[in-house]
Amino acid sequence: MRVVDVQLGDRSYPIYIxxxxxxxxxxxxxxxxxxxxxxxxxxxxxxxxxxxxxxLEQSLQAAGFRFVTAVxxxxxxxxxxxxxxxxxxxxxxxxxxxxSAVIALGGGVxxxxxxxxxxxxxxxxxxxxxxxxxxxxxxxxxxxxxxxHRLAKNMIGVFHQPELVLYDLSTxxxxxxxxxxAGLAEMVKHGLIWDAEFAYWCLENAERLKALDMEAMGYGLxxxxxxxxxxxxxxxxxxxxxxxLNLGHTIGHxxxxxxxxxxxxxxxxxxxxxxxxxMIGEALGAKPGxxxxxxxxxQALGLPTVLPAHLDTDRIMGAMMHDKKFQEGRMTFIxxxxxxxxxxxxxxxxxxxxxxxxxxxxxx
Amino acid sequence: MRVVDVQLGDRSYPIYIxxxxxxxxxxxxxxxxxxxxxxxxxxxxxxxxxxxxxxLEQSLQAAGFRFVTAVxxxxxxxxxxxxxxxxxxxxxxxxxxxxSAVIALGGGVxxxxxxxxxxxxxxxxxxxxxxxxxxxxxxxxxxxxxxxHRLAKNMIGVFHQPELVLYDLSTxxxxxxxxxxAGLAEMVKHGLIWDAEFAYWCLENAERLKALDMEAMGYGLxxxxxxxxxxxxxxxxxxxxxxxLNLGHTIGHxxxxxxxxxxxxxxxxxxxxxxxxxMIGEALGAKPGxxxxxxxxxQALGLPTVLPAHLDTDRIMGAMMHDKKFQEGRMTFIxxxxxxxxxxxxxxxxxxxxxxxxxxxxxx
Ligand SMILES: NC(=O)c1ccc[n+]([C@@H]2O[C@H](COP(=O)([O-])OP(=O)(O)OC[C@H]3O[C@@H](n4cnc5c(N)ncnc54)[C@H](O)[C@@H]3O)[C@@H](O)[C@H]2O)c1
Ligand SMILES: NC(=O)c1ccc[n+]([C@@H]2O[C@H](COP(=O)([O-])OP(=O)(O)OC[C@H]3O[C@@H](n4cnc5c(N)ncnc54)[C@H](O)[C@@H]3O)[C@@H](O)[C@H]2O)c1
Ligand SMILES: [Zn+2]
Ligand SMILES: [Zn+2]
Numbered sequence: 001m002r003v004v005d006v007q008l009g010d011r012s013y014p015i016y017i018x019x020x021x022x023x024x025x026x027x028x029x030x031x032x033x034x035x036x037x038x039x040x041x042x043x044x045x046x047x048x049x050x051x052x053x054x055x056l057e058q059s060l061q062a063a064g065f066r067f068v069t070a071v072x073x074x075x076x077x078x079x080x081x082x083x084x085x086x087x088x089x090x091x092x093x094x095x096x097x098x099x100s101a102v103i104a105l106g107g108g109v110x111x112x113x114x115x116x117x118x119x120x121x122x123x124x125x126x127x128x129x130x131x132x133x134x135x136x137x138x139x140x141x142x143x144x145x146x147x148x149h150r151l152a153k154n155m156i157g158v159f160h161q162p163e164l165v166l167y168d169l170s171t172x173x174x175x176x177x178x179x180x181x182a183g184l185a186e187m188v189k190h191g192l193i194w195d196a197e198f199a200y201w202c203l204e205n206a207e208r209l210k211a212l213d214m215e216a217m218g219y220g221l222x223x224x225x226x227x228x229x230x231x232x233x234x235x236x237x238x239x240x241x242x243x244x245l246n247l248g249h250t251i252g253h254x255x256x257x258x259x260x261x262x263x264x265x266x267x268x269x270x271x272x273x274x275x276x277x278x279m280i281g282e283a284l285g286a287k288p289g290x291x292x293x294x295x296x297x298x299q300a301l302g303l304p305t306v307l308p309a310h311l312d313t314d315r316i317m318g319a320m321m322h323d324k325k326f327q328e329g330r331m332t333f334i335x336x337x338x339x340x341x342x343x344x345x346x347x348x349x350x351x352x353x354x355x356x357x358x359x360x361x362x363x364x
Numbered sequence: 365m366r367v368v369d370v371q372l373g374d375r376s377y378p379i380y381i382x383x384x385x386x387x388x389x390x391x392x393x394x395x396x397x398x399x400x401x402x403x404x405x406x407x408x409x410x411x412x413x414x415x416x417x418x419x420l421e422q423s424l425q426a427a428g429f430r431f432v433t434a435v436x437x438x439x440x441x442x443x444x445x446x447x448x449x450x451x452x453x454x455x456x457x458x459x460x461x462x463x464s465a466v467i468a469l470g471g472g473v474x475x476x477x478x479x480x481x482x483x484x485x486x487x488x489x490x491x492x493x494x495x496x497x498x499x500x501x502x503x504x505x506x507x508x509x510x511x512x513h514r515l516a517k518n519m520i521g522v523f524h525q526p527e528l529v530l531y532d533l534s535t536x537x538x539x540x541x542x543x544x545x546a547g548l549a550e551m552v553k554h555g556l557i558w559d560a561e562f563a564y565w566c567l568e569n570a571e572r573l574k575a576l577d578m579e580a581m582g583y584g585l586x587x588x589x590x591x592x593x594x595x596x597x598x599x600x601x602x603x604x605x606x607x608x609l610n611l612g613h614t615i616g617h618x619x620x621x622x623x624x625x626x627x628x629x630x631x632x633x634x635x636x637x638x639x640x641x642x643m644i645g646e647a648l649g650a651k652p653g654x655x656x657x658x659x660x661x662x663q664a665l666g667l668p669t670v671l672p673a674h675l676d677t678d679r680i681m682g683a684m685m686h687d688k689k690f691q692e693g694r695m696t697f698i699x700x701x702x703x704x705x706x707x708x709x710x711x712x713x714x715x716x717x718x719x720x721x722x723x724x725x726x727x728x
Contacts, residue, residue: 120522149452
């Protein structure tokens with residue numbers, strides 16, 4: 001069993017990483033002082049429910065907890081205002097009170113949705129995450145919870161920290177390979193922004209990670225969570241440092257928006273975006289080879305590093321402008337200068353970004 | 365000009381109370397460091413807009429602020445998920461960013477709705493209140509913002525403090541007399557829970573208050589806000605003390621729910637509820653006369669003190685049970701022992717409450 005302590009003063013919380021944790025969920029909740037009088041709400045999705053919900057429900061039942069469950073559709077469309085309202089209905093009908101907790105059993109979608117419910121039900125109740133994707137190691141640290149507005153992703157949200165994260169590695173066995181790789185993109189990102197040694201470790205252990213070797217995966221998730229926790233604990237409300245977590249995301253979000261959510265999934269889009277960031281880094285003076293090493297790491301993890309040629313460069317630039325706004329032809333970018341070292345550059349040139357997007361269609 | 369400082373550490377803020385403040389709004393926003401680059405969002409309702417929006421917009425324009433405006437329907441139905449989503453659309457289309465602010469121009473409905481938008485847009489942006497009702501002196505202190513779920517009032521919300529409140533007394537001149545009295549119910553409540561002298565002052569100055577004498581109203585709102593600010597600053601997250609602000613609200617909410625929102629408005633319902641609380645106080649040992657003095661104060665302010673006989677006692681009791689749950693026939697109530705002195709009693713008997721509701725139909 002591995003434990004990461006996320007240090008946030010009186011909002012600090014532990015992340016337990018290990019196998020078969022869902023079967024022990026009741027005991028963990030007991031230890032953390034959750035109320036057996038006040039009903040819990042489990043939020044999960046229709047793909048995760050048949051695979052993993054039974055274990056959790058059994059364990060809670062055995063420990064004497066009361067709960068209701070909301071099963072939402074699988075995928076990003078569940079982070080909508082309409083689904084949010086439905087889950088709220090379930091919470092009210094289930095009689096949740098101020099001492100109740102919301103449990104997110106699933107990936108980042110369920111985590112963000114359930115977290116926003118927990119953050120706003122009666123102005124905020126307790127929140128527990130039980131991530132079932134690799135990518136969700138990212139969303140389980142930092143307290144950002146949100147739903148989407150039809151005009152913009154993650155636009156409606158709050159900061160609401162979980163008080164406990166139970167990361168059951170066993171649940172990952174059922175995750176499609178493509179989703180595993182997408183999650184590994186965020187894992188290696190944590191190396192690329194903070195810890196060169198860890199980035200190289202991901203490269204060396206790529207096969208074990210993709211094969212869901214529990215030892216490697218446990219270590220990788222522990223490191224990924226720890227790095228994010230350090231960054232977040234130095235800048236909880238995203239005033240400055242925390243922006244480095246967006247490495248690859250400016251180009252990545254634009255790719256997602258233009259490709260239409262689904263064709264390229266988030267982890268894949270930021271993989272391509274991180275290659276782009278490395279190119280920008282080289283253009284701004286990093287040692288040649290940065291881009292090649294970055295690409296090599298991502299490819300090893302099963303990720304794309306080339307932008308599909310049919311995606312229009314102007315539309316990608318347009319999406320970027322919509323998102324962050326170039327001011328007078330300049331833009332803020334997270335720019336690497338070496339593996340494990342990045343800086344926040346507020347002055348990246350529009351033309352350089354455009355060239356980079358073009359280049360991303362050509363090179364492997 | 366009167367100023368109340370709401371002391372909440374680094375979330376402290378001033379409430380300016382005076383005449384013709386909307387005309388000077390631009391200057392106040394400048395002084396408080398609001399960005400002229402980032403657009404503001406004004407939220408108001410269709411009854412307030414034709415009366416007072418022009419003054420605000422002119423002042424902001426003259427000072428060089430950019431803004432967009434969302435005008436919602438008048439009344440409680442605007443505190444819905446659907447209207448919330450519409451206002452969010454306006455914010456996104458208006459290009460609000462993280463340095464933008466949301467301004468609530470209106471009563472408690474607009475304040476709660478706009479505050480919830482401010483609290484969740486991009487996970488929270490700046491919030492400014494410009495109350496136009498007497499009742500809104502209550503909602504402008506404490507940072508509770510919320511919308512309604514169709515199954516329960518104020519169920520979806522967060523704590524989000526404004527950073528500035530501009531209370532323009534001149535706007536109150538257009539407020540219907542019934543709404544003025546409803547607001548005075550919360551004003552005298554602040555005396556009844558904390559400050560006997562102020563409660564008696566409300567009685568003595570009832571005619572001036574109802575006539576919107578600016579000197580009296582300014583003092584009354586200053587006192588009302590100050591008392592609430594003291595209570596809130598000792599218990600920002602409503603762990604204990606803050607509950608005393610609910611004097612009259614347990615019975616009041618039940619009356620509102622059973623009467624159907626509208627027939628009896630909030631201030632009227634809690635007026636009757638406060639008479640009920642005084643009866644319970646006497647039953648539990650307060651000096652006789654407490655109920656009569658309380659009734660006298662409320663009547664002087666133009667408020668009802670008798671429950672309409674057609675409202676069914678069992679349904680009122682049912683609404684109370686739904687709301688707060690009697691546990692084994694006992695319930696938490698804010699119970700006065702004298703004018704200006706209340707206690708939180710967790711052990712009030714079901715039968716006593718039922719008798720009180722019955723009694724409320726008979727006595728003036
Ligand atoms: N809050 C944050 O800080 C943060 C950080 C990163 C990402 N996110 C959000 O996370 C979301 C993406 O997360 P995700 O990739 O986990 O998405 P997801 O929750 O949609 O999961 C991906 C897919 O895998 C399925 N799935 C989940 N667990 C499974 C399992 N154990 N076995 C089989 N199938 C399983 C899901 O049903 C879904 O179809 C995005 O909405 C993103 O905005 C949030
Ligand atoms: N957040 C809090 O702490 C808190 C505290 C108390 C009440 N509230 C909320 O406040 C709401 C009630 O507030 P309210 O009574 O101000 O309601 P309101 O905002 O609906 O205003 C009452 C009516 O007066 C109209 N109006 C407002 N200002 C006017 C003016 N200057 N001239 C003419 N008409 C005007 C409105 O259009 C409305 O029809 C409730 O939703 C309640 O839940 C919140
Ligand atoms: Zn990401
Ligand atoms: Zn009230």
